[in-house]
Amino acid sequence: MGAKEKGKRSVPCSKSRHFVQIDLTLSLRAEVPTGDADAGPSKNELKKRQKALEKEKKAAERAAKQQELAAQQAAAEVVRSSRHRLGRLELILDRCRILRQNSTVLCLSTSHRRAPGLPRAQISSFSTLDGQTVLFRARVQTSRAQGNKMVFLNLRQRSDSVQALVTATPEKISKQMVKWTAGLADESIVLVQGLVRKSPEPIKSASVQDVEVHVSQIHLISGIDGRLPFTLEDASRADTDEVIYDADGKPQQFNRVLLDTRLNSRVVDLRTPTNQAVFKLQSAIGDLFRQFLNNNGFLEIHSPKLQGAATESGASVFKVSYFKGSAFLAQSPQLAKQMAIAADFERVYEIGPVFRAEDSNTHRHLTEFMGLDLEMTIEEHYHEVMELLDSLFLSIFRGLREKYSAEIAIVGKQFPADEFKWREGPEGTLKLNFRQAIDMLVEDGVPRETLDDINTENEKRLGRLVKAKYDTDYFIIDKFPMELRPFYTMPDPEDPTLSNSYDFFMRGEEILSGAQRIHDPALLAEKMRSKGVDPDSMKAYLDGFRMGCAPHGGGGIGLERVLMLFLKLNNIRRASLFPRDPKRLDP
Template sequence: MYQRSELKNLSILNHQEVVRVRGRVFSKRDCGRILFLIVRDGIDTLQAVLVKNKEGTDGQLSIEDYNLLRKIENESFIELIGTIYCAEQPVSACSQQSIELAIIGYTILSRSVLDLPITLKEAAIKEDQKTESQDFSSIRYVKRLNNRILDLRTDLAQAIFRVNDGMLFYIQSYLRNHGFIEIKTPKLIGGASEGGADVFKVDYFGKPACLAQSPQLYKQMAIMGDFKRVFEIGPVFRAENSDTNRHLTEFIGVDLEMVIDQSYMEVVHLVYQLLLDLFDTLSKKYHREIAIIRSCFNLLPLTFSSELVVIPFPDAVSFLKAYGKERGDFDDLSKEDEKQLGVIVKEKYHTDLYVITHYPSSVRPFYTMVDPNDGRYTHAYDFMLRGVEILSGAQRIHDYVSLSQRVAQLGIAPTTLDHYLNAFKYGVPPHAGVGMGLERMLKCFLGLPDVRYSSLFPRDPKRLYP
């Protein structure tokens, strides 16, 4: 039995070696006497060749074998045994361009149906579609998502989710190396995670419950339990009927909370350095995957400064007004405001990554620390990337009396937050944290046109399957 080799590990150094490989039939071309068969394994492809002669084939296979491989359905999963040799000319259609495989044996492990609901060539983004609006409500994209298993086999999807895996791994490693421990919090809760209305309600053995919008309250309770630095990576549910290119009803949240010494800016600096290191690491380690993604879209390179760029909210409003935007001083930033601000900040500071601080208290959750110098603003902050908010955070109120007053002021029923509020009676250190959506951050880092590209099986107001 020959040892199995991965397509990506083969090279001209394997010249004249007999190897065993597995993959899917991507395409085939029968030239009458020579059969060219391209085998695909993820983003790697290799051309295999079978030559027919009077007695059978050069690989000692029969004419029947030749005819069977000639007719095998695309996407069938096969195993080939063959000799690696240097290609006479570069095989431009394959990732392995300098070598080919002369077939001497094969096994069909699983055949595909002939009529696929969507082919990989149909799912691939073509040159003339790069500048099109990537509308996921269109027939083309509905068809792709309805047949997501096949869609995931494209080079684009393979590349995106390899980068996604690297992003998850690096974030976990970075936080652990900086003293954080990973926690897991309940996703079935008795009240809204943040006192909001956009929750999915469920029946919990005859009692009302909902799916957690955020681990916010529980990660704070972990801080109260004297875990000084905690993070969680897990599902988040939002019953927001927002059919946009950056919203999902279920996504992976990356949340962290930490005790602070002097200022909430300790969290801001830590997270900014995390993002700088993350983007630099991904760009180097996944350069091949990123090149595949960029070949599918017309993307501008991501630029950022090693120095933290901070824009206080009043300054952000002034920037927008200077560019002709009519708005109130304490109105929250709209999607259009954020996009315009991204252009302005890039012109002024030459960066796609920056932080807006001191959001108005009227647009932040009840637990957000109000600025003691100006009660109209808070110690809240958002990280912006390519003109899109990718991460939101704040210093939290840590005094029981102040928090209770804030809850009453906003008209939130305290009974829905009893376990949370009562925890503040026992002494709480000053703390702050952040929450981010992994899919949105991946979308913005890679410059994808829609967040659904970065979700394995996206959930939005119109999609619950597959």
């Protein structure tokens, strides 16, 4: 090798089979610093460093992506391996059925496994199931996560609730399951399997306070699409103007859910424990009404709600199109009840809708409500009917107090009220005649000339006077003036200006109107004309009496009004599932 070739070596090139000569001497010289040592790195050196940094950055990004992908794959594997513990249930529920006879489970899908023969449980019974595994469906009322290892749930069935917890464990429950559970929206419906255990201390946020559920499986049945219009916590807050203070003495700020807001989103509002209790009590009143009358020889009937003529007066009926003519929505089953008596049914009752076309936007009026009506034959005196109705109400009041005290207490937490009182024992229910009631109001300062009728304001005033004097929220007024009653009311035989009619009151508001009915067709036609009703327009009704009808009487009760006043809800719309008034037809 010649002198010129010293310091040179040949290396293979990837693009050619020939060798390329690289001057290592020049390369070495480039590494030797020249000039001032403090001049800093050269431009080439900076470029090299920049490229090295970019290379390191890209390598770090690739590593991070690989790590993220690995984590996702691991999470997916956890979900796949524990699919039976969490996730959304299938929409069509025809793949799995418990066969109760032999305590086995017939399943076509393996995505959800249950303990063989495990029955569905009710939260209300959990206090008696300590140490047992339960399967139950509930709503997620609230959830609270503690890191990624534990989440507390408040699960609700109707008005019952229990605390449940999902805790990450190496053997069964993954952190991903805890995270998934914590992400469930409030009011979602879930299917839960878990072990009931005694709680170390009372759980004040739940109705079942002595036990909690340690969740082993949780499945989403139905989620929430959108946002809730208000929280159930806000909707369940006590209806009071009192200021509530926290532990530091500072006033607490709460969202108050107005009645219109509640009614516009009634489905959500009805989920509160208070409303669950209210409508359980409404159902109870209907049940107690039926029980009493069935035990007293009454027959339940179902009358038509489309009629060819108004029951009382055309001003308060809804007129509807009926093929080529018109019809009216029934103001009450009054005509049908009386015709049933003429047909020798003797004692009948009905629970059904009543329609009133009155533009009354008050706390106690609805355009459609549920009527509890009855009619019965009279043997000697119309007080037979009044006394039976009194016994009916006392039976309902006692039944509510004895069997539904828990529901009454739940409602009382949101709507605080004095306990409803009535008189028992030998003295019995307070009974006043109309003139006695007027005298009480006059003695209290109401001008007598303004008391041709007892209006709503004076009804409440009379209720306060009666409560103060007789210590009762329930009383009866008898012998109303004839001019105040409908055409079918029987006049008093001794004073034709009065009628054999009566009203019942709760907390100073009317909840029943009743009377002896006119069963003589000639007198009935006469009274119809005096009230501006053409007898020919109600020929079918009159014909029933022309063929003979026993003396009879009855009364009509407003279900929602009884419920409102017993619980003191202050507005009848709170006692109606989906109220109808002059301004509301939805929902």
